[in-house]
Amino acid sequence: MAHPTRIEPSILHKLAKHLPENGSARWTNVRQKSMQQLNSTQFPHKKIEEWRFTDLRPISRTEFTHINDAGTYKASDIEKYFIPESDRSRLVFINGRYNETYSSIGGLGKGVTVGNLSRFPDDENVLEYLNNLVNYDDVFTLFNGLMFEDGAYIHLKEGAKAEAPIQVLNLYTGSEKPFIANPRMLVVAEEDSDVTIIEDHIGLEENSYMTIPVSEVKVKQRAHIHHVRIQRDNENAFHISRPIAYVEKNSEYHSYTITLGAKLTRNEPRVVQEDEEVDFTLDGLVLIDGEQVADTHSVMDHRFSHANSHQLHKVVVNGKAHSIFNGKIFVRRDAQKIDSFQENRNLLLSYDGLVNAKPQLEIFADDVLCSHGATVGQLDPEEVFYLQSRGMTEEKAKEVLTYAFALETIENVKVDSVHKLLIDEVYRYTKANSNPKVTA
Amino acid sequence: MLEIKNLHVEVEGEGTEILKGVNLTINKGEIHAIMGPNGSGKSTLAKIVAGHPEYEVTKGDIIYNGESILELDPDERSHAGLFLAFQYPVEVPGVTNNTLLRESYNTIAASRGREELDPLEFDDYIREKLELVDMKADFLERSVNTGFSGGEKKRNEIFQMAVLEPALALLDETDSGLDIDALRIVADGINKLHHEENSVVLITHYQRLLNYIIPDHVHVMIGGKVVKSGGKELALELEEKGYDWLESLATVNGEAK
Numbered sequence: 001m002a003h004p005t006r007i008e009p010s011i012l013h014k015l016a017k018h019l020p021e022n023g024s025a026r027w028t029n030v031r032q033k034s035m036q037q038l039n040s041t042q043f044p045h046k047k048i049e050e051w052r053f054t055d056l057r058p059i060s061r062t063e064f065t066h067i068n069d070a071g072t073y074k075a076s077d078i079e080k081y082f083i084p085e086s087d088r089s090r091l092v093f094i095n096g097r098y099n100e101t102y103s104s105i106g107g108l109g110k111g112v113t114v115g116n117l118s119r120f121p122d123d124e125n126v127l128e129y130l131n132n133l134v135n136y137d138d139v140f141t142l143f144n145g146l147m148f149e150d151g152a153y154i155h156l157k158e159g160a161k162a163e164a165p166i167q168v169l170n171l172y173t174g175s176e177k178p179f180i181a182n183p184r185m186l187v188v189a190e191e192d193s194d195v196t197i198i199e200d201h202i203g204l205e206e207n208s209y210m211t212i213p214v215s216e217v218k219v220k221q222r223a224h225i226h227h228v229r230i231q232r233d234n235e236n237a238f239h240i241s242r243p244i245a246y247v248e249k250n251s252e253y254h255s256y257t258i259t260l261g262a263k264l265t266r267n268e269p270r271v272v273q274e275d276e277e278v279d280f281t282l283d284g285l286v287l288i289d290g291e292q293v294a295d296t297h298s299v300m301d302h303r304f305s306h307a308n309s310h311q312l313h314k315v316v317v318n319g320k321a322h323s324i325f326n327g328k329i330f331v332r333r334d335a336q337k338i339d340s341f342q343e344n345r346n347l348l349l350s351y352d353g354l355v356n357a358k359p360q361l362e363i364f365a366d367d368v369l370c371s372h373g374a375t376v377g378q379l380d381p382e383e384v385f386y387l388q389s390r391g392m393t394e395e396k397a398k399e400v401l402t403y404a405f406a407l408e409t410i411e412n413v414k415v416d417s418v419h420k421l422l423i424d425e426v427y428r429y430t431k432a433n434s435n436p437k438v439t440a
Numbered sequence: 441m442l443e444i445k446n447l448h449v450e451v452e453g454e455g456t457e458i459l460k461g462v463n464l465t466i467n468k469g470e471i472h473a474i475m476g477p478n479g480s481g482k483s484t485l486a487k488i489v490a491g492h493p494e495y496e497v498t499k500g501d502i503i504y505n506g507e508s509i510l511e512l513d514p515d516e517r518s519h520a521g522l523f524l525a526f527q528y529p530v531e532v533p534g535v536t537n538n539t540l541l542r543e544s545y546n547t548i549a550a551s552r553g554r555e556e557l558d559p560l561e562f563d564d565y566i567r568e569k570l571e572l573v574d575m576k577a578d579f580l581e582r583s584v585n586t587g588f589s590g591g592e593k594k595r596n597e598i599f600q601m602a603v604l605e606p607a608l609a610l611l612d613e614t615d616s617g618l619d620i621d622a623l624r625i626v627a628d629g630i631n632k633l634h635h636e637e638n639s640v641v642l643i644t645h646y647q648r649l650l651n652y653i654i655p656d657h658v659h660v661m662i663g664g665k666v667v668k669s670g671g672k673e674l675a676l677e678l679e680e681k682g683y684d685w686l687e688s689l690a691t692v693n694g695e696a697k
Contacts, residue, residue, distance in 0.1 A: 381493065386530035388514035389490050389523075390544040390600065391551075397515075400543075404534025404583075 012043075012143055015180065018066045020149045024121035030131040034145030043139050053324045053356045054295045058264055059238050062208060064178045067095055071176030073205065078102065078171060081202055083417045086167035089114060091152045094171045096181035096211070098150045102169075111160030112195070117151040117184065125155055125188045133186075133216035133244055136268065140240045144182040144212045151184030156193035156223070165196035165226075165415045170213065172233065174205030185215035189223035189251075196226040198418055203234030203261060210238035217245035217253065221275075224252045228413050230422070233261040235290065240266045249275035256413055259286040259294050260425055270299040273335070276306045284313040285409040287429040288321035295324035302331045302338045302368075311342045314409045316402060316429070317353035326358045329372070333364040342372040347379070347405050349398075402430040441505060441639055442466040442489070442608055448499035449481075449488050458484045460664035461500070466608070469636040473650055473675060474643045476661035477683050482643045483527055485661070486610040490524035491517045504608070518544075519551035521607030525597035525614050532584040537596065540584050541566060541603050548604060569602040572629045590617040598629045605633075610641045615649040627652030647679040660686055 016038070019031060043060065044051040075094050082090060088107020091114065092099045098116035105114045113120075120126050131145055152168045170183050189195055201211060211233065219225050225245070233239045239262040245253045259265055271280045286294045300309050315323045325344045346355040357374040379401050387397035403426055410422045442465070449459035459481050466472055476482050488495050489502060491514035501508050509517055532540065545565075546556040557565055570577060573595045585593050594614050601609050611630070615623055630653055634640050642649060650658075650672065658674040659666045660683070667689035668674065 380530075383530045383532060385492055385514055386526065387532070387540070389518055389526075390540060390604070391515055391518040391547040392543060393515050394513065396543075400535055401532070404532060407534040 012139070015064060015066055016143075016146055018068070020147060022118060022149060026121070026127055026130065031146050033131070034142045037137065038139065038142045038146060041137065041139050041142060050297065050326075053322075054264075054266060054293065059210065062178050062210070062238075064180050064210065067179040067181070069177070070179035072179065073174040075099075075171050075173045075204055078204070081169055081171070081200065083165070083167050083198060083415065083421070085165050085415055085417055086198065087164075089162070089164045090167045090169060091116065092169045092171065093150070093152070093183055095173055095179065095209075096149060096170075096183045107164055108166070109161070109163040111157035111193070112162050113153070113155040114166055115153055117153045117186065118149075120153055123153070123155075126153065126186065129188060129216060129218055130186055131216075133218060133246060134214060134242065135244065135270070135272075136242050140212045140266075141214055141242050143180075144184065144214045144242075147180070148182040148184045148214070151186065154185070154187045154195065154197065156189045156195055158190040159192045160190070161193065162195040165198050165418075167198045167200065170199070170201045170211070172201070172203045172209050172211060172237065174207045175209065178208040178210070181209060181211040183211060183213040185213070187215070187217040187225065189217075189219050189225055191221045192223060193220075194224045196228075196415060198228045198230070198415060200230045200232065201239065201261075202232045203237050206234050206236055208236040210240065213241045213243070215241075215243040217243070219245060219247045219251040219253045221248045222250045223248075225254070226414060227253065227255040228415070228418055229255065229257040230418075231257070231259045231261055231265060231267075232425075235261065235263055235292065237262045238264045242268055244270040244272070245280070246272050246274050247278040247280055250277045252279045254281040254412070255283070256281070256410065257284045257296075258410065258422055258425070259284065259288070259296075260429070262294070263292060265292075265294040267294075267296045268298065269296070270301065271309070272301045273303045273307055276304045278304075278306075279308045281310045281412075283311060283409050283412070285406055286313075286315040286323055287406060287426065288316070288323060289318040289429070289432070290321060291319065292321045293324070294321070297326045297328075299328045299330065300340065300342075302329070302335045302340065305334070305336045305338070307335070307338050307340070309338070309340045312409055313342075313344045314406060315344070315346045315355065316349065316406055317346065317355055318349040320350070320352040320354075322354040322356075324356045325374070326360060327372075328360045328362070329370060331361075331363040331365050331368050331370065335365045336367040338365065338368040338370065340368070340370045342370075344374040345405075346374075346376040347402065348376060349378070349402070399430045403427060406430070441468045443503040444485075444489075444500070445503065446500035447485075447488070447497065447502065449484060449495050450498055452494055452496045457498070458495070458664055459488070462661075462664070462666055464659065464666060466639050466641060468639060470656045471634060471640045471642065471653060473655040473658045474641060474661055475645070475658065475675065475678060478645075480661040481664040482661050483612050486524055486612045486641070486643055489517075489610055490514055490522060515547075518604075519548055521552070523601055523604060523606030523609045525594075525601060525609065525611040527612040527616070529585045529593040529597055531586045531588075533586045535584050536581050537584055538566070538580040541600060544600075545603055566603060569599060572602045572632055573599045574625050575599060591619065591622040594618055595622065595626060595629075598626050598633075602629065602633055606638065608639045608641070609633075610643065612643045613645065614642070615644055615646065623649065624652060647675045650675045662686055662689070
């Protein structure tokens with residue numbers, strides 16, 4: 001395969017010389033296509049509207065090394081990240097590579113196939129959907145298409161109900177040098193099937209790395225998917241994620257993304273409606289501090305009539321952290337009777353925090369109900385006083401109010417241990433941030 | 441128990457004087473009613489006693505059990521036994537009544553040297569108190585005031601008072617927005633909670649509440665001052681004559697209203 005010639009910046013170009021050799025003819029095809037597009041794709045910068053608020057120079061200035069040369073450490077003591085409900089339905093990827101030792105599959109009942117993509121080179125769904133559902137055309141997605149080495153594959157036959165939630169655990173190890181991981185996931189839920197997926201990204205050490213998870217989800221007629229995405233990368237990591245879901249007639253897709261880690265996050269969840277009578281959720285909770293940057297650019301694309309969609313995106317910012325939200329809601333011309341809710345609420349705990357909020361509604365149908373709102377505020381002094389007058393210290397009152405603010409977005413997570421884990425994470429954040437730091 | 445001496449108060453940073461020399465003494469076991477037209481400073485007085493940070497005391501003092509409380513934070517005042525029932529109780533989504541009250545009860549208990557209660561003990565304790573304000577147990581698991589009707593919010597304030605057992609309770613227009621049945625429930629609750637060791641200050645526009653709770657003293661505030669004090673019959677007189685006949689008292693000594 002010819003090497004790409006114009007990938008920017010040069011570091012990606014250099015890495016692209018190490019093309020993975022594994023996979024089927026289909027994979028080779030994906031790589032070739034990605035490379036072709038990469039050659040004519042610009043590396044994003046702040047003059048492009050979509051990247052106006054997010055500075056990518058920390059990425060373009062990092063000397064990433066191919067993972068084989070990065071001096072990665074062994075992953076140890078990782079059992080604590082296993083959720084008990086997924087004791088026999090767990091896929092573990094370390095730096096984007098499948099780990100059979102830690103994975104445990106087979107507890108999902110009839111009609112559910114779970115495994116790593118490279119085990120299914122000629123599976124008809126892989127052939128049909130892999131890389132065909134992504135509609136992103138940016139450098140990062142294309143780079144993943146060029147460099148991915150494996151991924152999670154989840155398939156549910158018609159009428160199959162997964163007996164346990166599936167945990168897709170993405171771990172990133174320590175390393176001598178910065179590296180890039182390219183995790184992938186393909187989920188195909190046939191008619192009337194039902195599955196819960198817990199996707200978790202965890203940085204094990206404090207090293208710099210970049211992960212570019214790309215996931216493709218196909219929800220066929222009357223199927224249900226509950227998708228929880230937890231991002232716990234370390235504070236020197238870059239996390240650029242591209243999850244997209246297609247929803248068919250009478251199907252439901254509910255996704256909850258919790259962003260806690262990474263120095264820089266760019267999350268671009270999308271849901272595309274493929275027929276009438278669908279119900280989908282794209283909720284998010286972002287808790288950031290220090291110099292973290294967390295950017296969510298989402299798309300909810302209503303293409304047919306009768307859809308219910310819901311997006312509650314809540315953000316707590318402390319220190320000098322920076323949150324960006326751009327929520328696009330498209331309602332196409334013939335998509336009548338749409339009921340779409342979008343709300344972006346930002347809580348600023350510090351003087352130096354920054355929030356950019358940009359709801360974006362493009363509605364071409366006339367019989368629709370679209371509510372949207374964006375607020376940026378501090379804790380209400382009246383609420384703080386109320387709790388203080390009931391005996392709580394100011395610090396405790398602020399902690400309770402921040403906790404309560406954040407909690408709303410995770411109460412629909414229906415796997416008990418994950419719900420509890422998220423409550424603990426929220427608690428840990430509010431505890432650590434109840435005394436806003438005044439930075440000079 | 442509480443002595444307010446020549447209290448002058450401004451809105452923090454604005455320089456508008458709201459209280460212009462309030463004097464008031466409340467003894468243990470007494471019920472006081474403070475009445476007055478809108479904007480007379482009644483609610484401000486209640487908030488300032490509870491320690492609201494929006495206001496600044498420019499002159500005078502508030503003495504509680506022999507010591508000035510001006511330097512105390514709102515939580516410290518609550519620990520000392522003060523309680524304010526809010527005119528507009530605040531909604532706190534995500535925090536249940538039960539959680540808030542257990543937290544409050546135990547913090548106050550710890551600071552007053554009482555025994556803290558574990559969740560089971562607290563559950564028994566709190567259920568008795570529910571009956572006082574005629575509320576169902578599922579009320580405990582609802583987020584504080586969230587989605588409550590106006591009447592439920594007011595009853596919740598009295599319920600909190602019942603649980604926290606303050607030595608001095610200031611009830612800021614707890615009667616407003618209540619229908620006649622709810623008013624009776626709230627008034628009954630307050631009467632049951634009052635005894636010779638604690639004091640209650642009712643802030644109200646209307647004489648109506650005082651049909652149910654008989655005050656020992658009635659004060660009228662106009663223009664940031666207490667212009668007249670008397671017994672329970674003063675409330676009836678106000679009901680009959682309105683506040684106009686007292687307006688002139690607010691400008692005694694040539695001071696502005």
